[in-house]
Amino acid sequence: MKIILLSGSIYAIPSLHFLAGQNMIEAVVSVGDVNKYNMQLEQTSKHINIPFVRLNKDQLLTDFKTLLLETSPDLVLVFGLGCKVPSELFTIPKKGFYNVHFSLLPAYRGHSPVFWQLKNGETTGGVTIHKINEKFDDGPILAQKTVTIFPGDSYGIFSARLGIESTMLIGNAMMELNTQGEVFLTEQDKEKITYAPAPSLGDLKIHWETQTAKEIECLVNAGNPDYGGAVALLRGQPIHILEVNMALLNNPNPGGVAPGTIVHSDPNYGVFVACKNSEYLRLNVLQSHEGILSGFKLAGMGVMPGEKFDTVPETADFTTI
Template sequence: MDNSESFADQIDNLLLNTHADLGIVFGFSKKLPAWLLQKPKFGFFNVHFSLLPAYRGPAPLFWQIKRGETSTGITIHKMDDSFDGGPILFQERIQLFSEESFGALNSKLSLLAISVIEKALEKFSNNGNDLVEQDEISSFSFPAVKRDDLLIDWENQTAAEIMNLVNACNPVFGGAITFLNGQELAIVEVSPAILNDVSDFEPGTIVHADGNYGLFVACKYNSFLRINILQNNEAILSGYKLIASGVKAGARFQNSIRQEAVC
C-alpha cells in the first residue's frame, strides 16, 4: 500500500482491487468513515468481544472482568457510523470464569472468534437480511482505560472486586496499582484466601508474611487475598520475594503515596 494515502483510501483501493462484497473488522480500534462503510455491497461487519448492546467501547474485556461478569460473548454486527452500533448478525455467549485474566480471556475469545465468524457468514449467506437491531435503551458503553481505573481502593473494594481488577489488568495494563512503603507496585496475580482466628484489620494490612505460606492481605469485610505476583520498575516479584526483601506482617498497602504520608 502507498504510505502517502490515508488508511481509509488504502482500504478503498483494496476493496476495488479485490472486488470484495463484504468486509470483516477484527481488533481494529479506529473508526471507519461512513463513506467507506458503504463501499462493499454488503457493508462491513465488526467482531466485538461482548454481548452487544452491553459493553460498547474500546476495552470491553477489561470492564467485564473488573465488574465481575460471569459470562461474556462474541458479537458480529453490521457497522454504522456509531461506535459498536449497527444491527446484530450473530452472537455467541461464553462463560467467564472468576479467575480468568484479560490475557487468557482475550486469547480464548480470539480462537473462538474463527468459528463464530464462520457461523455468522453461513447465516448471512442463507439470509443476509436476518439482522436484529440493537436495543438502544439497554445499551451502555465504557471509555478507554485510564490510570485511575487501575488503582486499588483498599477501603472500598472487597477481596472479590480487587481480584477482578487484578485479573482485568493482567497482562495488558501491567497490574493493579497500589503503594507500599512509599513505592508504587503493580499487583499482577492474587488468589482468594480464607484465614481463621484473625482479628479485624484495616483493609490493605498484611496479616501474614510467611516464607512457607506466602503473603496475605486483609480486604473489606474481613476478607483476604494471597498476593502471588507483583512488579515494580526494577523487577517482577513473587509474594515470597517481597517477604525476603523485609516486608513483614503489619505493613499496609495504600491507595496512594499521599495517603502513606498522612498515615
C-alpha cells in the same frame, strides 16, 4: 466469499487461520504503529502466505480505499481496529463492513469491553458480530454467542478464549450472510446500552478501604496483562498486582487491622493482605521497579507484617507507575 480482515489484534489470529483455511481471506490490513499485538498478526499472515498491509489512520481514505477498489471484496471484517471506519468506504464491499466485538451488545459498547466485564464481576460475556454504521458498536447484530467467564479468568485468558470462540461464530455468520443476505440482522435494544471506555489510572487503583476482597480480585484480573494489573503503593513506591486469590487464615487478627495491611509474610507461604469485612487476599504475582515478583520473593525481600499497601494518590499518573 472474499474477505479483507481489518485488524490489529492478536485475538484475531484464530479467525485468520480459520478463514484462510476456507480460502476466504484476500488480505490482512492493520492500522497503526508496530506493537506486540499487530506484529504477531503480521507474522502469522506471512507464515500462511496471506498478504499483509500496514497503514496509518490517514491512509484509510487513500491506500485502503484503493485496495478495496482493486480487490472488490465481498466483505470487510473488522476485528480489533481501534479507530473509526470512514463512512464513505461502507458501500465499496458488496456486503459492507462487519465488526467482531467482545461483549453481548448492546452491553459494554466501547474500547475495553473485556476489562469492564471482568472488573464488574460478570459471570458471562460473549462475542457479537454486527454491521458497522456511523456510530461505534451501534449497527444491527448478525450473530452472538454467550461465553462463560470462569473464576480467575484474567483479561488475557478470557480474551484468548473469546478469540477462539469467534472462529465458528464468524464461519456460521458468513455462511448465513452469503446464502440468506441480511435477513438475520436485528437492531440493538437502545434501552440496554452500557459503555466500556478505555480505563484510566483511577479505574486501575485499588481502594483498600471501600473495595471488598472479591472486587479487588476482579480488578486485578481485569488489568492482567493489558493494563498492567491493579495499582497500589508499598513503601511509597508503585506496585502492579497481577494475580491474587482470596484466602482464609487460621489465626486472623482478632482485633482487626486496617484494609491494605500485610498480616502475614514469609518465603514459604507468601504475602497475605487484609481487606474490608475481615477478608484476606494472598498476593501471587506482582511487578515493581525491580521486576516481576512472586509473593514468596516479595516476602523474601523483607516485606513484613504490619506494613501497609496504600491507594495511589490522585496526583499520580502513568509515567510514575
